[in-house]
Amino acid sequence: MDLTASLGTDTAHLRETCIEARTAWRGSFLDVRSDRVALPDGSETNREYIVHPGAVMIVPLLGEDRVIIERQWRYPMGRAMLEFPAGKLEPGEPVLDCAVRELTEETGYRAAEWARAGILHNAIGYSDEGIEIWFARGLAPGQRRLDAGEFLDVFEAGVDELDEAARSGEITDAKTLIGLLWLANWRSGRWPLKWVGAAPTS
Amino acid sequence: MDLTASLGTDTAHLRETCIEARTAWRGSFLDVRSDRVALPDGSETNREYIVHPGAVMIVPLLGEDRVIIERQWRYPMGRAMLEFPAGKLEPGEPVLDCAVRELTEETGYRAAEWARAGILHNAIGYSDEGIEIWFARGLAPGQRRLDAGEFLDVFEAGVDELDEAARSGEITDAKTLIGLLWLANWRSGRWPLKWVGAAPTS
Numbered sequence: 423m424d425l426t427a428s429l430g431t432d433t434a435h436l437r438e439t440c441i442e443a444r445t446a447w448r449g450s451f452l453d454v455r456s457d458r459v460a461l462p463d464g465s466e467t468n469r470e471y472i473v474h475p476g477a478v479m480i481v482p483l484l485g486e487d488r489v490i491i492e493r494q495w496r497y498p499m500g501r502a503m504l505e506f507p508a509g510k511l512e513p514g515e516p517v518l519d520c521a522v523r524e525l526t527e528e529t530g531y532r533a534a535e536w537a538r539a540g541i542l543h544n545a546i547g548y549s550d551e552g553i554e555i556w557f558a559r560g561l562a563p564g565q566r567r568l569d570a571g572e573f574l575d576v577f578e579a580g581v582d583e584l585d586e587a588a589r590s591g592e593i594t595d596a597k598t599l600i601g602l603l604w605l606a607n608w609r610s611g612r613w614p615l616k617w618v619g620a621a622p623t624s
Numbered sequence: 625m626d627l628t629a630s631l632g633t634d635t636a637h638l639r640e641t642c643i644e645a646r647t648a649w650r651g652s653f654l655d656v657r658s659d660r661v662a663l664p665d666g667s668e669t670n671r672e673y674i675v676h677p678g679a680v681m682i683v684p685l686l687g688e689d690r691v692i693i694e695r696q697w698r699y700p701m702g703r704a705m706l707e708f709p710a711g712k713l714e715p716g717e718p719v720l721d722c723a724v725r726e727l728t729e730e731t732g733y734r735a736a737e738w739a740r741a742g743i744l745h746n747a748i749g750y751s752d753e754g755i756e757i758w759f760a761r762g763l764a765p766g767q768r769r770l771d772a773g774e775f776l777d778v779f780e781a782g783v784d785e786l787d788e789a790a791r792s793g794e795i796t797d798a799k800t801l802i803g804l805l806w807l808a809n810w811r812s813g814r815w816p817l818k819w820v821g822a823a824p825t826s
Contacts, residue, residue, distance in 0.1 A: 425693065425706075425781035425789070433704040436697040436775050447649035449658055449672040452750060456651055459699060462775050470651040471700040472674075472750070491627065495638040496748040497661060498673040502635040503748055504627075540791075544746045544798040546698040546705055548654060548674070551747070552796075573638050573664050579627035587627070588805075589742075589815045594754075596746040596798040603790075603805040613791045 435462055438469070446470065474551035478521045479508040481539075481601045482531060483559040486609060487581050490529055490561070491598075494574040502575075504593050506601045508553065521556045522620060527567050529576050534560025537615035539604045544596050553597050555604060557615055581605055637664055640671070648672065676753035680723045681710040683741075683803045684733060685761040688811060689783050692731055692763070693800075696776040704777075706795050708803045710755065723758045724822060729769050731778050736762025739817035741806045746798050755799050757806060759817055783807055 439460045446456040453473040460466055482490040489506075496503045509524035511517065518536060525531055539555040568574070581602075587593045588602055607613035641662045648658040655675040662668055684692040691708075698705045711726035713719065720738060727733055741757040770776070783804075789795045790804055809815035 425779050425785050433695070433697070436695065436704050436777065438697050438699045446651060446654075447656055449648060449656075450670060452648075452656065452658075452672040454649055454651075454654060454656055456654075457699070461773050462697075465773060467773050468652060469699040470654040493635070493638065495635070495640050495664075497640045497659070497671040498750060498752040499745060499748050500752075502638050503745070505748075540793050541796055542798045542801060543701060543705070543796045545751065545753070546701050546707075546797055548700060549747065549751075550700040550702075571663050571667060571669050575638065577627050583627050585809075585814075589809065591742050594743055594745045595748055596744045596802060599744060599805055600798060600801045603801055603808075606805075606808070607787075607791070612787075 437462060441466065470548060472545075472549040472551070474510075474549050475513070476511045476552050476554070477508055478511065478517055478524060478554045478556060479506050479597045479601060480521050480525045481506055481555070481557045481605060482525060482529065482533065482561055483557060484561060484578060488578055489581060489584070489605070490531065491577050491579045491584065492528060492574045493577065503595050504587065505595045505598045508597060517554045518556070521554070521558070525558055526564065527569065528572075528574060530564040530566035531558075531561040532564055533558035533620055534562070535617040536620055537617045539608075539613070539615060542597060542600050555597075555601065557604070557608070559617070581609070639664060643668065672750065674747075674751040674753070676712075676751050677715070678713045678754050678756070679710055680713065680719055680726060680756045680758060681708050681799045681803060682723050682727045683708055683757070683759045683807060684727060684731065684735065684763055685759060686763060686780060690780055691783060691786070691807070692733065693779050693781045693786065694730060694776045695779065705797050706789065707797045707800045710799060719756045720758070723756070723760070727760055728766065729771065730774075730776060732766040732768035733760075733763040734766060735760035735822055736764070737819040738822055739819045741810075741815070741817060744799060744802050757799075757803065759806070759810070759819075761819070783811070 442458040447454040644660040649656040
């Protein structure tokens with residue numbers, strides 16, 4: 423069977439269903455579950471995973487061939503990583519509001535226009551996290567307002583420089599690599615974006 | 625400061641250091657930590673994260689413009705997802721051995737040649753997981769041997785078809801999108817791969 427034919431087919435033969443939902447551990451950030459689950463053949467197993475509020479990543483454009491990028495310490499990795507700006511959704515927060523907020527908080531920039539590229543799911547084996555991918559352009563610099571306990575560097579970078587950093591392994595952050603995938607396809611005209619004006623904010 | 629200048633600079637002003645390492649919860653798969661951490665300004669916080677054994681993804685090539693792809697139920701997502709074959713490293717397992725094993729177990733294929741593209745880090749805010757990215761070519765079909773409790777569909781797909789599925793949002797799995805980034809850059813000659821013969825396996 424090929425892909426196009428497959429997309430229309432039923433997935434019932436793959437489906438796993440919850441028998442018992444169980445909270446395993448709850449921290450101030452991580453919400454860990456360990457559900458008892460029925461597999462397609464009727465056997466049972468446990469599925470351990472994180473429930474996540476979702477996040478937004480911003481690809482901030484300075485013209486068509488330069489962007490804003492950050493460097494931030496990532497404790498689980500034990501080092502600083504190069505990344506596009508990103509942040510978690512607050513409860514009930516509209517996605518674009520979150521994107522506008524995170525871009526300003528972390529970099530100081532405000533954008534005249536925004537475009538939604540898509541969504542990515544970064545750890546489908548053990549997290550329900552989705553990261554919305556938004557592009558921002560028409561950037562006006564301003565004062566950043568980092569959260570308490572937040573420390574990060576902000577840089578300008580050429581897209582060619584970032585592509586080379588991805589090839590060489592300097593950039594390994596998944597969301598950022600997918601930002602570069604969207605950048606390459608948007609710049610070549612293959613994956614067009616639909617721009618909207620930024621809503622006025624107080 | 626621009627990116628190239630920044631890569632050589634010190635990151636001590638961003639560094640977070642462990643004060644006390646603490647296990648929060650241990651399941652059969654997830655190993656959850658909640659460390660007490662010192663921030664760069666000397667203040668303290670908690671960092672909650674998963675310790676992960678690491679994984680391998682395989683981009684299995686049928687010629688230059690067709691690949692093998694899977695559809696698998698992902699319980700945290702509540703649905704089946706399109707993905708390149710992938711699997712977790714077993715303790716002490718060499719990465720290429722894991723790639724050869726997972727490709728055969730999940731799809732039945734054995735590859736004549738392999739090439740390492742790079743590594744991606746998919747959840748740097750709350751996991752140390754790294755996914756090695758390997759390409760496989762010279763595929764010979766055979767019998768797959770799924771693990772107990774593993775159910776998945778295997779398809780052939782054109783690279784153009786997959787690119788369109790990524791653009792339209794049919795493919796949202798991060799590792800798979802990054803496989804498509806590598807595929808596009810390899811096919812265009814921008815990101816060359818160095819191929820090695822597969823080691824003979826018993």
